Amino acid sequence: MSTKYLDKINFPSDLRKLSLNELLKVADELREKTIETVSKTGGHLGAGLGVIELTVALHYVFNTPRDRLIWDVGHQAYPHKILTGRKNKINTLRQKDGLYGFVKRSESEYDPFGTAHSSTSISAGMGMKIAKDLNKDDANIISVIGDGALSAGMAYEALNNVGATNKQMIVILNDNEMSIDRPVGAMSNYLTKLLSSKQYTSIRSLLKKISEKLPKSISKTLYKAEEYSKGLVAGGTLFEELGFYYLGPIDGHDIKTLVRVLENIKNSNFGKPIFLHCITKKGRGYEPAEKSNDKFHGVNKFDVKTGQSLSLSNKKTYSTVFGETLSKAADDDEKIIAITAAMMSGTGLDIFNLNHPSRLFDVGIAEQHAVTMAAGLATEGYKPFVAIYSTFLQRAYDQIVHDVALQKLPVRFAIDRAGLVGADGPTHAGSFDITYLSTLPNFIIMAPSSQNELIRMIKTSLLIDDRPSAFRYPRGTGILDTNDLTNQSIEIGKGIILNEGNDVAILNLGTRIQSCNEAIKLLSNHNIFPTLADARFAKPIDKDLIDKLLDNHKYLITIEEGSSGGFGASLLNYINNERIKPTATKINNLFFPDRFVDHQPPEEQYSEVGMTANAIAEKVIKFFADNVIDFQSFNNTKKIDL
Ligand SMILES: Cc1ncc(C[n+]2csc(CCOP(=O)(O)OP(=O)(O)O)c2C)c(N)n1
Incomplete structure (x- = not known):
């Protein structure tokens, strides 16, 4: 592609040398570069295409990085990365050791605040503004937030706080009338009403408005009275009432x-504070994106000409299995309710919505509200399933503790994207849920080792009507045996022995079971034949199973796709504090290391954390090597009899 202008732009300072007319050309080239990049790397496309002009204009006008520019969520920041010193690395986007798919402070001085979880930009901006004021520094602070992100509680907390101050920070609403799916909620309705009741503000009237001194309080009151008397709830009244100077709406694709x-x-x-309302179009300037339902929110590699995905996999994802199973269960049980926080398709609940639209509730990006709303439903005898990604559920921890666990309410948590998630990296990894839920009284926590197990666990959670329950499952596809007709509920707190061996026992929780099976094959070449058990439950743990494994093996490894303090810790807690019989069995717990794991393909992440077949096998072999004296006796150990 010819990039006459982009070739010369390495930093915003280069951009600032250009004329207004030249900026239009830069925008065209930037758009092309963004499309070409994402077609090869996969990632978020629609959001970036919607802010091409805004990105160019912001860096042209403001003195970044001295002026602080905060992109909410950060998924729209690829064009920003290209203009801020990362053009030559943009092809490494989302690849191992390459640029991150969201905004990351350590990547560039132009990224003053890391983002990925939504709706943080106004709060972070407010913090920076306070700091700048204290330092007597007049740098501008600009937070760019989407209409989807504006559905989250945090954004309102921030607006409420910022609006009551005289701090001149700038909030730009990037209103593309899209979240990932269609946006929901009263604010979204309000923004639509605002738009339809107003023309785009003309540049003349806008500049006139800006140049006017702030109206005195009396004339301000009169102005408002007149506005109300006309029956118009337009003109940004809501934001003005909150204390902002509202400007807009303006065309966010008109650079000039x-x-x-x-x-x-x-x-x-x-x-x-200033609130600038920009109207943009998600996927703008790329026809396949503009035409698609989700405006190419998140895509795999694709063919630029046709927009066709180059992904070949047609295997079912765990999310799909969840959506299908819950939808089927809801055919026979009218008490089942499904709740999503702006992730209907991501969680597979679009399937549920097709069949039971009146029992599907999309609350917007409002995880806290979703959880407490589910608690309310449970008090009335309904069976709420809250489907939230592990990483986003972190937002709702107090609601889980105080509103659900403490009251022992039977809310069912479908925790998607558990474990490491590949290219989306540490901001999206589901590392902590086993740990933060295990510590709560009253919870039942399951982790399927296959898609069949997920089906069983959904059915099990349906029967748990006196306490909260959760099942956590990973991103992507998994093993589904369609001939397996035993997809029935399972006994609470009972694991299962899958493979009887001797000397060594592997007790796995979750989907590393495949790696465990492969490790066992590798170990058989060394005449080592481990027992393999599927723990199924992180809480309550299966004490009988643990006792049997300890009594019959010299070495026990637990594996879980999560941080320390989870299943392995619960097992040690039992052994050290409850179990009466002492054990000589050596125990190792495999869990994620005490650091955030960078973005890279999932298998490489699992290799880094020592959970591949090879890594597991090596651990076992090392145990034998370290215990060479005992090794002879191991061979005499009887096969366990269960
Ligand atoms: C706390 C949280 N929940 C869910 C998400 C997943 N998510 C990423 S982008 C997005 C939609 C954001 O919509 P909007 O702010 O309007 O930006 P757009 O993609 O339309 O540009 C959602 C729900 C998230 N990033 N953070």
């Missing part, structure tokens, strides 16, 4: 208007 408005904002003293 954007530049002039931003320049005026930069040069004016409003004495209060």
Whole structure:
């Protein structure tokens, strides 16, 4: 592709040398570069295409990195990365050792705040603004937040706080009338109403508005009275009422208007925070994206000409199995309710929605509310299933503790994206849920080792009506035996021995079971024949099973796709504090290391954390090598009799 302008731009300072007309060309090239990049790396495309012009205008007008620019969620920041010193690395996006798919402070001085979980930008901006004011530094602070991200509680907490101050920080609403799926909620309705009741603000009237001194309180009151008397809830009234100086809506793809408005904002003293409302189009300028339902929110590698995905896999994902199973169960049980926090398709609940739309509730990016709402449903005898990614459920921890566990309410948690998630990296990894849930009284926590097991666990959780339960499963595909007709509920707190061996026992929780099976094959070449057990439950742990494994083996390894403090810790807690009989069995617990694991393909991540077949086999062989004296006696150990 010819990149006449982009070739010369390495940093925003290069951009600032160009004329307004030249910026239009830069935007075209930037758009092309973004499409070409994501077609090869996969990732988030629609959001970035929607802010091409805004990105160019912001870096043109503001003195980044001195002025702080915070991209909410950070999934729209690929064009920003290209303009801020990372153009030559953009092809490494989402690859091992390459650029991150969200905003990461350590990557660039142009990234003043790491983002990936949504709706944090106004709070972070407020913190920076306070710091700048204390330092008597007049740098601008700009938070760019989407209309989807504006559905989260955190954003309102921040607006509420910022609006009550006289701090001139700038909030830009990137309103593309899309979240991942269609946006939901009263704010979304309000923004639509605002748009339909107003023309785009003309540049003349906007500049006039900016140049006016703030209306005195009396004229302000009169102005509002007149507005109400006309029966219009337009003109940004809500944001103004919150204490912001509202400007807009303006066309977020009109660079010239954007530049002039931003320049005026930069040069004016409003004495209060500014709320600039930009209207944009997700996927803008790339036809396949504009035409698709999700505007190419997140994509695999694709063919640029056709927009066709190059992904070949047609295996079912765990999310699909969840959506299908719950939907089928809801055919026969009208008490089942499904709840999503703006991730309907991501969690497979689009399938449920097709069949039971009246029992599917998308609450927007509002994980805390989703959990407490489920608790409320449970008090009325309904069977709520809250499907949330492990990483986003972290937001709702107090609600889980206080509203659900403490009241022993039978809310069912479908925890998707458990474990390491590959290219989305540490911000999206589901590392902590076993740990943070295990510590809570009253919880039942399951982790399937296959998709059949997931089906069984969904059925099991349906029967758990006196306490909360959770089942956690990974991103992507897994083993589904369609001939297996034993997809029935399982006994609470009971694991299962899958393979009887001797000397060594592997007690696995979750989907590393495949690696365990492969490890066992590798070990058979060394005349080592471990027992393999599927723990199934992280809570309550199966004490009988643990006793049997300890009594009959010299070495026990536990494996879980999560941080320390989880299943392995519960097992040790039992052995050290409850079990009466002492054990000489050597125990190793495999869990994630005490660091965040960088983005790279999932198998490489699992190799890094020592959970591949080879790593497991090596651990066992090392045990034998370290215990060479005992090794003779191992061979005499009787096969366990269970
Ligand atoms: C706390 C949290 N929950 C869910 C998500 C998943 N998520 C990523 S982007 C997105 C939609 C954001 O919509 P919007 O802010 O309008 O940005 P757009 O993609 O439309 O540009 C969601 C729900 C997240 N990043 N953080």
